[in-house]
Amino acid sequence: VVGIAIDVGGRTSHTAIVARSLGIPAVVGLKEVSSLVRAGEPIVVDGNRGRVVVKPDADTEKAYARTKREYDSYRRSLERSTHLPAETLDGHRIRLFGNIERPADARAVAKNGGDGVGLFRTEFLFTDPRRPPTEDEHYSAYRETAENLDGQPLVIRTLDVGGDKILADPALEMERNPFMGLRSLRYCLVRPEIFVPQLKAILRAADHGDVRIMFPMVSTVEEIRRAKDMLEEARSELRRERRSFRADVPVGVMVETPSAALSADLLAREVQFFSVGTNDLIQYALAVDRGNERVANLYQPAHPAILRLLSDIIRTGVEHDIDVAVCGEICGEPIYTMMLLGMGLRELSLAPSMIPEIKKVIRSITMERAAEVARTAISMVEAAQTEKFLHASLRQVLPMIF
Ligand code: PEP
Ligand code: MG
Numbered sequence: 357v358v359g360i361a362i363d364v365g366g367r368t369s370h371t372a373i374v375a376r377s378l379g380i381p382a383v384v385g386l387k388e389v390s391s392l393v394r395a396g397e398p399i400v401v402d403g404n405r406g407r408v409v410v411k412p413d414a415d416t417e418k419a420y421a422r423t424k425r426e427y428d429s430y431r432r433s434l435e436r437s438t439h440l441p442a443e444t445l446d447g448h449r450i451r452l453f454g455n456i457e458r459p460a461d462a463r464a465v466a467k468n469g470g471d472g473v474g475l476f477r478t479e480f481l482f483t484d485p486r487r488p489p490t491e492d493e494h495y496s497a498y499r500e501t502a503e504n505l506d507g508q509p510l511v512i513r514t515l516d517v518g519g520d521k522i523l524a525d526p527a528l529e530m531e532r533n534p535f536m537g538l539r540s541l542r543y544c545l546v547r548p549e550i551f552v553p554q555l556k557a558i559l560r561a562a563d564h565g566d567v568r569i570m571f572p573m574v575s576t577v578e579e580i581r582r583a584k585d586m587l588e589e590a591r592s593e594l595r596r597e598r599r600s601f602r603a604d605v606p607v608g609v610m611v612e613t614p615s616a617a618l619s620a621d622l623l624a625r626e627v628q629f630f631s632v633g634t635n636d637l638i639q640y641a642l643a644v645d646r647g648n649e650r651v652a653n654l655y656q657p658a659h660p661a662i663l664r665l666l667s668d669i670i671r672t673g674v675e676h677d678i679d680v681a682v683c684g685e686i687c688g689e690p691i692y693t694m695m696l697l698g699m700g701l702r703e704l705s706l707a708p709s710m711i712p713e714i715k716k717v718i719r720s721i722t723m724e725r726a727a728e729v730a731r732t733a734i735s736m737v738e739a740a741q742t743e744k745f746l747h748a749s750l751r752q753v754l755p756m757i758f
Contacts, residue, residue, distance in 0.1 A: 358597055359401030361389050361408045366655055368685045369647035370520055376466075376688060377402075377457065379709040382576050383408050397565075404758050424661055426758055434712035438469030442715045446722045450697065452567030452715060453509070453705040459497050462504035464708040469715060472508030472566070474631060474705025475683040476501060478554070479521050488550045494557030502565030509566045511608065511631065511705075512558050514551070514705035516540045516572040520647050535645070540573030543584050548589075555590035561701055562602035570608045570631060575615045580626045610683070612636035617665045624676035631705065633667055634684025656739035657686045658746065663734045667699045690757055692744040693717040698730025711755075720753045 453474030518539020610634030
């Protein structure tokens with residue numbers, strides 16, 4: 357597959373995320389592209405600008421062929437500096453982690469110059485409709501991933517099913533409003549027979565690397581406490597079974613609901629780290645389905661409400677002395693890098709294929725300029741205006757960016 361153009365979806369739907377992680381150009385939410393193209397016809401898929409040209413004329417094809425050559429040489433130039441540290445011009449070291457979906461993806465993180473894995477999505481283990489994975493199946497996947505990382509951190513996110521991530525469980529399919537329903541951690545807390553084996557496997561895998569555990573879709577402190585009780589239950593079972601494991605695995609939560617964002621100070625007392633899931637945070641805060649092309653224009657990462665939430669979460673994490681990362685797709689979009697750093701963020705987790713470009717941005721800026729950009733962005737009123745400003749600010753420091 358050399359390119360993907362589809363009628364449905366949004367920039368953070370799962371299709372887009374997988375395409376980005378595989379480095380495949382993709383344009384989603386085109387509404388009618390499938391009816392405009394017949395098999396065998398040439399099309400141009402410009403994933404950088406979100407454009408598709410059906411049956412391009414000779415001039416357009418030539419122009420895009422040139423753009424592609426330029427882009428390929430730009431990517432090659434980025435790849436030549438993957439081994440350099442993600443450090444600003446004034447010496448601030450940023451940690452760049454990869455978001456991965458399979459054990460083998462961990463190698464792509466090292467290849468692209470990443471510092472470890474900030475988000476291991478574990479839903480791939482749950483694709484057999486007949487049964488959930490066994491503890492040993494979980495364990496071998498996590499152990500393999502940890503070993504592929506050679507001592508770098510590995511943040512394993514527990515099952516985040518429901519909403520856009522389908523699990524073949526009839527109880528889930530019946531829901532009328534699945535994004536707000538019994539999904540993710542809520543589902544795990546009522547299904548200990550599914551959850552505890554995953555927790556046990558993570559504790560066992562922690563014997564083989566710097567493994568951390570992360571709970572998704574948290575909206576109350578009680579949920580974290582119940583999840584930690586289940587983690588304790590997992591430890592007790594492992595002790596009874598005389599298994600070897602690491603008991604003191606760091607525990608973190610995804611901040612991806614407005615309630616978690618607004619009570620981050622309370623959550624911070626319960627955990628060792630935050631990872632902000634902007635894909636969901638934007639959808640829940642703005643009441644805009646992240647996968648619905650009909651409202652894609654309202655899915656605005658630069659909305660003032662989102663920028664205020666982000667800056668508050670990061671500040672709260674710093675005040676409580678816990679690590680804060682962001683792992684949503686905005687981390688792979690170069691226009692947001694300066695703003696995020698300026699808000700105080702020091703850890704980003706993104707598609708491995710995007711690490712070289714974001715590293716290039718970081719190595720081209722000063723923290724002082726980043727703070728100015730963040731201050732200006734947060735004072736703006738309309739998301740489109742903010743995005744324009746962020747684009748212009750990026751071009752000032754990196755004119756050759758695509
Ligand atoms: C998020 O919500 O931002 C996130 C990183 O998780 P996912 O895309 O898997 O929901
Ligand atoms: Mg999420």
